[in-house]
Amino acid sequence: MEAAWLNPRERCVPTDPVISAVELGLVEAFYRARPKLKPTPLHRLRGIAEELGLGEILLKDESNRFGLNAFKILGVLYTFHRIMESHASNETPIVVCASAGNHGRAVAWAAREFGFAARVYLPVGTAPARVDAIAGEGADVVVTDVGYEGSIQRVVRDAKREGWLIISDTSWQGYDEVPRWIMAGYTWMMVEAQAQWSPSPGPDVVIVQGGVGGLVCAGASWFAQRLGTSRPFFIAAEPTVAPCLLESARSGRPTVVTEHDTMMACLKCAEISPIIWPVLADAVDAVVTIDDERAAWAMRRLAHPSAGDPEIVAGASGACGLGALQAIMRHDVFQSVRDRAGLGPQSSVLVVNTEGATDPTLYRSIIGD
Numbered sequence: 001m002e003a004a005w006l007n008p009r010e011r012c013v014p015t016d017p018v019i020s021a022v023e024l025g026l027v028e029a030f031y032r033a034r035p036k037l038k039p040t041p042l043h044r045l046r047g048i049a050e051e052l053g054l055g056e057i058l059l060k061d062e063s064n065r066f067g068l069n070a071f072k073i074l075g076v077l078y079t080f081h082r083i084m085e086s087h088a089s090n091e092t093p094i095v096v097c098a099s100a101g102n103h104g105r106a107v108a109w110a111a112r113e114f115g116f117a118a119r120v121y122l123p124v125g126t127a128p129a130r131v132d133a134i135a136g137e138g139a140d141v142v143v144t145d146v147g148y149e150g151s152i153q154r155v156v157r158d159a160k161r162e163g164w165l166i167i168s169d170t171s172w173q174g175y176d177e178v179p180r181w182i183m184a185g186y187t188w189m190m191v192e193a194q195a196q197w198s199p200s201p202g203p204d205v206v207i208v209q210g211g212v213g214g215l216v217c218a219g220a221s222w223f224a225q226r227l228g229t230s231r232p233f234f235i236a237a238e239p240t241v242a243p244c245l246l247e248s249a250r251s252g253r254p255t256v257v258t259e260h261d262t263m264m265a266c267l268k269c270a271e272i273s274p275i276i277w278p279v280l281a282d283a284v285d286a287v288v289t290i291d292d293e294r295a296a297w298a299m300r301r302l303a304h305p306s307a308g309d310p311e312i313v314a315g316a317s318g319a320c321g322l323g324a325l326q327a328i329m330r331h332d333v334f335q336s337v338r339d340r341a342g343l344g345p346q347s348s349v350l351v352v353n354t355e356g357a358t359d360p361t362l363y364r365s366i367i368g369d
Contacts, residue, residue, distance in 0.1 A: 001240065001333075002240055002288070002289055002290055002291055002294075002327060002331060002333055002334075003240070003243070003246060003288070003289050003333065004246075004286060004287065004288045004289075004333065004334050004336065004337050005246055005249045005250055005286060005287045005288075006285070006286050006336055006337060006340055007249070007281075007284060007285050007286065009282070010285065010340070011229050011230075011231060011233065011285065012224075012229075012282045012283060013224045013225075013228055013229060013231075013282070013283065014220075014221070014224055014278050014279050014281070014282035014283045015278070015282065016278035016279075017221045017224060017225055017278075017279065017283075018180065018183070018217055018221055018275055018276060018278055018279050019180060019183055019184045019187065019217070019218065019221045019222075021225060023180070023181075023184045024184065024187055024222065024225065026184070027078055027184050027185055027187055027188055027191075028188070028191060030078055030081055031078075031188045031191075037066055039192040039195075039196070040060065040061050040062050040063075040064065040065050040189075040192065041060075041061050041196075042058055042059070042060050042061070042192075042193050042196035042197060043058070043059045043061055043309075043310050043312065044056060044057070044058060044059075045057040045058075045059055045309050046307060046308060046309060047305060047306045047307025047308060047309040048301060048309060048322070049349075050307065052325065052326060052329045052330075053329060053344065053345060054329070054343065054344070054345065054347050054348075054349055055344075055345055055346045055347050055348055056347070056348040056349070057322075057325070057348075057349050057351065058193070058197060058203060058348065058349065058350045058351070059312065059322065059350075059351050059352070059353055060189060060192075060193050060350065060351075060352045060353065061312055061353045062189065062318070062352060062353055062354050062355065063312065063313050063314065063315075063318065063353055063355060063356030063357075064356060068105060068106060068109060069102075069105075069133075069315075069355055069356035069357070069358055070102035070105070070106070070266075070318075070354060070355040070356070070358065071102075071186065071189060071215070071352070071354050071355070072102045072103045072105070072106040072169070073106040073109060073110065074185045074186050074188050074189060075106075075169065075181070075182030075183060075184070075185035075186045075214070075218075076103070076106040076107055076109075076110045076167065076182060076185070077106075077110050077185065078181060078182070078184060078185030078188075079110075079167060079178055079181040079182050079185060080110045080111075080113075080114050080116075080167075082181045083165070083178075084114065093116065093163070093164065093165040094116065094117045094118070094119060094162070094164045094165065095107060095111050095116045095117070095118050095119075095164065095165045095166075095167050096118070096119045096120070096121070096155055096158070096159050096164040096165070096166055096167070097118075097120055097121070097155060097166065097167045097168055097169075098120075098121045098122075098123075098148065098151035098152040098154070098155045098168065099120055099121070099122060099134075099151075100122070100123060100126070100130075100148055100265050100266045100268065101122070101126060101127070101130035101133075101134070101265065101266060101358055102266055102317075102354075102355055102358060103169050104120035104121075104122060104130075104134045104139070104141075105120075105130070105133050105134045105137055107120060107139070107167050108120060108134050108137035108138060108139035109137045111137075111138070111139065112137055112138045116165075117140075118137075118138070118139040118140065119139060119140040119141075119142065119164070120134050120139045120140070120141050120142070121142045121144055121151040121152075121154055121155050122134070122141065122142065122143045122144065122151065123143075123144060123146065123147045123148045123150070123151050124143065124144060124145050124146060124147065125261075126143055126265075127265070127358070127359040127361070127362065129358065129359050129360055129361065130358055130359065131143060133358070147259070147268075147270070148268065148269060148270070149269075149270050149271065152168065152170065152172075155168070156172075166178065167182075169182045169183075169212065169214050169273070170212040170214070170273040171273045171274050171275040172274065173274075176275045179214065179273055179275060180275065182214060183214045183215075183217050183218040183221075183276075184218070186214065186215055186218035186219075187218045187219075187221070187222040189218075189219075189352070190218075190219060190222045190223070191222075193350065194226075197350075200348070201348075202232070202348070202350075203232045203348045203349055203350035204232055204233065204341075204342065204347045204348050204349065205232055205233045205234075205235065205341050205342075205343060205347060205348070205349045205350070206219060206223065206232045206233070206234050206235065206349070206350045206351075207235045207236075207237055207321040207322075207324055207325055207349065207350070207351045207352075208220075208234070208235070208236055208237070208321060208351075208352055209236075209237055209238065209267055209317060209318075209320045209321055209352065209354055210236050210237060210238030210244070210245045210267055210269070210287070210320075211238070211266060211267045211269050211317075212244075212269050212271070212272055212273040212276075213236070213244075213245060213272045213273050213276040213280060214273060214276070215352070215354065216236045216245065216276065216279075216280065216284060217273075217275075217276035217279045217280070219234065219352075220234045220236075220279050220280075220283040220284050221279050221283065223283075224279075224282075224283045231283075232350070233285045233286070233340070233341040233342070234283060234284050234285050234286075235284075235285065235286045235287070235288060235324070235328075235337065235341070236280075236284050236286070236287045236288075237287075237288050237289075237290060237320050237321055237323075237324035238264075238267050238287070238288075238289055238290075238320070239262040239264045239267050239268065239289060239290065239291075239292070239320070240262075240289040240290060240291050241259060241260035241261070241262050241268075242257065242259035242260070242262060242264075242267060242268045242269055242270070243257055243289045244256070244257050244259070244269050244270055244271050244272050245272055245280065245284075245287045246287045246288075246289050248271075248272050248277070248280065249280060249281075249284070249287050252281075253277070254271060254272050254274050254277055255271070256270055256271045257270055257271070258270065262292055262316075263292050263295065263296070263316040263362060263366075264292065264295055264316045264317045264320055265316065265317065265359070266315075266317035266354075266355065266358075267317050267320060285340070285341070286337045286340065286341070288324050288327065288328060288334060288337060290320065290323050290324050290327050292316070294320075294323030294324065294326060294327050295316045295317075295319045295320050295323040296316070296319075296323075296366050297323060297326060298314065298319035298320075298321075298322035298323040298326065299314050299315075299316065299319045299363070299366050299367055300366065300367050300368070301322070302314045302319065302322070302353070303367040304367070312353060313356045313357050313363075314353045314355070314356070314357075315355040315356055315357050315358045315359065315362075315363060316359075316362065316366070317354060317355050317358075318352075318353040318354045318355035318356065319353065320354075321351035321352055321353070321354075322351045322353070324351075325349060325351055328341075328343065329343065
C-alpha cells in the first residue's frame with residue numbers, strides 16, 4: 001500500500017550534513033576543470049505541469065550522462081579521481097562492487113578509463129541487458145544467486161581475501177569514505193541544475209529517488225548547505241515493496257525491511273546506507289512510497305509527450321520521481337504531503353530522471369512501442 005511519512009521538523013538544516021562543504025567545493029573544482037564533460041539537460045514539462053495543476057515541472061534528465069545511461073557516473077568518476085590522489089602503490093588494483101546495474105556500469109567504465117581491472121557482482125534476476133552493458137565496458141561480471149544485500153556481503157568477503165579495492169555506493173561499519181565521495185560527486189547534478197534554472201528562483205519542491213539513499217543524501221545535503229532554511233521542500237520516493245527509507249524514518253533509526261520484486265530494480269533495497277541517517281532525519285521533509293503503476297505512467301507520459309513537452313526516455317527507476325509527483329497530486333493518501341509542501345498552481349517542482357532504458361525489453365513492454 002502506498003504510504004507517506006512527514007518529518008515533524010519542517011525545513012531543518014542538518015547538524016551533520018554528511019558531505020562537507022570542503023568536499024562540495026572539491027567536486028565543483030573537479031568538474032569545472034573538465035568542460036568537455038557536458039551537462040545533461042533540464043527540461044520544463046509544461047504539459048504535465050498543467051495536467052497535474054502545478055506551475056512548473058523541471059526534469060533533470062540523466063538518461064545520457066557522459067554517454068552512459070544513468071547519473072551514477074557522476075559519483076564514480078569523482079571517486080576514482082580521489083582514489084588516484086591517495087593511491088600510493090605502483091600496482092594497479094582490481095576494483096570491485098555490487099550493483100543492481102547502473103553503479104556497476106559506471107564503475108566498469110571508470111575502471112577502464114583509469115586503467116583498473118573491474119569485477120561487478122549483480123543480484124540474482126538482473127536483466128540480461130544490464131549484464132551485457134557492464135560486460136561491454138570491460139568488467140568481469142558475476143551474477144550471484146542472492147539479492148543486492150547478499151551480493152554486497154560476497155564483495156566484502158572476496159575483496160578481503162583477494163586484496164581488491166571496493167567501490168561501493170552504500171556504507172557499513174568501518175567503510176564510509178568511498179560512499180561519501182560518491183555522494184559528493186552526485187551533487188554536481190544540482191550545481192548544473194541551478195545554473196540551468198537561473199535566473200528563475202528555482203524549485204519550491206524537490207523529489208528524488210531512494211534506493212540506499214545516496215542521491216537523496218546528496219541532494220538534501222546540497223540544498224540545505226546552499227540555501228539553509230529557505231531550501232525547497234525535499235521529498236524522497238521509493239517503491240512500496242522496498243520501503244527502507246520510509247521505515248527508517250518512521251522508526252527513527254536505520255531499519256532493515258523485506259523487499260519484494262519491483263520493476264524499479266535499482267531502488268529495490270532492504271536497507272539504507274547508514275551514513276545518510278543524519279540527513280534523512282533532518283533535511284528530508286517527507287518520504288513517499290509508490291506502486292509500479294505510477295512509474296509506468298511516468299514512463300509512458302515521457303515517451304509520448306503532449307503540449308510541446310520533449311520526448312524523454314526514462315527507465316522504471318528513473319521515472320520514480322515523476323510517478324511520485326503524480327501520486328502526490330492525485331491520491332488522497334498523500335494529501336498531507338501535498339498540503340505541507342504547498343503544492344499548487346504556483347509551485348515549481350524539480351524531479352530527476354536517473355536512468356534511461358537500461359532494460360530495453362521492459363521499457364518497450366511499458367511504453368507500448
